[in-house]
Amino acid sequence: MLMKKILIIEDEKDMVTGLKFNLEARDYAVVAAFDGEAGYQMALSEKPDLVILDLMLPKLNGYDVCKLLKKEIPDLPIIMLTAKSQEAEIVTGLELGADDYITKPFSVLELLARISALFRRVKPDSGTCDVHRLGDLEINFKKYCARKKGISLKLSPREYELLRCFIGRQGEIVSREELLKQIWGYDSYPDTRTVDAHIAKLRHKIEDNPEEPKLIVTVHGIGYKFL
Numbered sequence: 001m002l003m004k005k006i007l008i009i010e011d012e013k014d015m016v017t018g019l020k021f022n023l024e025a026r027d028y029a030v031v032a033a034f035d036g037e038a039g040y041q042m043a044l045s046e047k048p049d050l051v052i053l054d055l056m057l058p059k060l061n062g063y064d065v066c067k068l069l070k071k072e073i074p075d076l077p078i079i080m081l082t083a084k085s086q087e088a089e090i091v092t093g094l095e096l097g098a099d100d101y102i103t104k105p106f107s108v109l110e111l112l113a114r115i116s117a118l119f120r121r122v123k124p125d126s127g128t129c130d131v132h133r134l135g136d137l138e139i140n141f142k143k144y145c146a147r148k149k150g151i152s153l154k155l156s157p158r159e160y161e162l163l164r165c166f167i168g169r170q171g172e173i174v175s176r177e178e179l180l181k182q183i184w185g186y187d188s189y190p191d192t193r194t195v196d197a198h199i200a201k202l203r204h205k206i207e208d209n210p211e212e213p214k215l216i217v218t219v220h221g222i223g224y225k226f227l
Contacts, residue, residue, distance in 0.1 A: 004119065005029040007048035009039030009065060010081065011057055019052065022108050028115075036060025043069055043076070050118060052111075055082045055093070063096055070097030075157055077118040079111070094197045097156055100184070101194070117185035132167055134215065137206055139163055148206060158183065159202050166216065166226030175223035199224060 006028050010016050013034065020030045031046050033039035036057040043051060043065075051069065055062035066078055080093045080101040090101050100114050130142035139146045144160055146153040155163075161183050165174065176195045184194065203210040217225045 003027060003029045004049045005031065005046065006050050006052060006115070007039065007043055007046060008032040008052045009034075009036065009042075009057065009062070010052070010054040011035060012054075018108070019111075022112065023115075026112065034058075036062065036065045040065050040068055044072065048076070050077045050079070050115060052079050052081060052115075053098070055080060055089070063092065066093065066096045066098055070156075079114060079118070081106075090193065091197050091200065094194075095201055099156075099158055114184075120185040134167075137215070139167075146206075153205050155202075155205060158198060159205070162198060162202060163206075166224070170226050173219050173222055173225050178223065 006023055008016050008019055008030065010019075010032070011034050016032045016034070020032060023030045031042060031048065033042045037059040039051075039053070039057070040060060053062050053065060057065070062080060062082075066080065069076055069078065074097075077099045078097065080098045081104060082089055082093070082101060083104045093101055099118055102111055102114060130140060132139045132141075136149045137146070138148075139160070141160060141164055144155075144157070146155050146160075146163075162179070165179065165182055179195050199216060200210070203213050203216055207213045207215055215227060217227055219225055
């Protein structure tokens with residue numbers, strides 16, 4: 001099995017040293033950059049399997065790096081590091097395509113668990129129908145493309161995974177914990193806000209009125225139901 005390569009883009013050199021030590025101890029190959037511009041260029045040249053990306057970076061901030069990388073390499077998993085715990089910061093990162101986030105200070109073990117979870121992405125079930133039509137929404141899981149009212153939608157791989165899960169359990173209540181386990185691969189559930197932020201973003205793409213959703217309905221205190 002080839003060794004997974006992780007790129008760390010972080011300007012705190014002591015943190016990079018610690019992360020590099022812990023990741024290499026678990027048989028990951030690690031490269032690092034200390035500013036946004038260098039990190040972006042290194043991502044293109046080194047072709048990492050995953051990026052750990054700080055938000056507050058010199059030369060090019062984490063938001064811009066994330067946006068550029070997701071444009072160039074849409075399937076590249078990105079975990080954002082942030083010293084800010086405000087929901088708006090988290091949602092902004094997810095809207096730009098980040099797959100997960102972790103707030104400083106954080107446990108190295110938690111970060112390692114999240115990295116492992118991203119590498120255990122849900123794979124398409126070969127027995128599942130590839131194309132689904134739901135009113136004016138059409139989703140093709142084989143080609144990873146979607147259209148609403150004939151207009152192409154830009155969905156992330158994780159949003160396709162969420163839709164595949166919901167369609168497979170249409171009409172059932174799916175808890176946040178179940179989604180974290182199936183889509184994110186978490187065996188423990190440190191923060192269900194990750195699910196809520198992704199659902200909010202997905203609703204803005206597939207619902208006629210995201211404020212009054214008709215497809216992905218919240219079941220308060222439990223999770224979501226796909227109608």
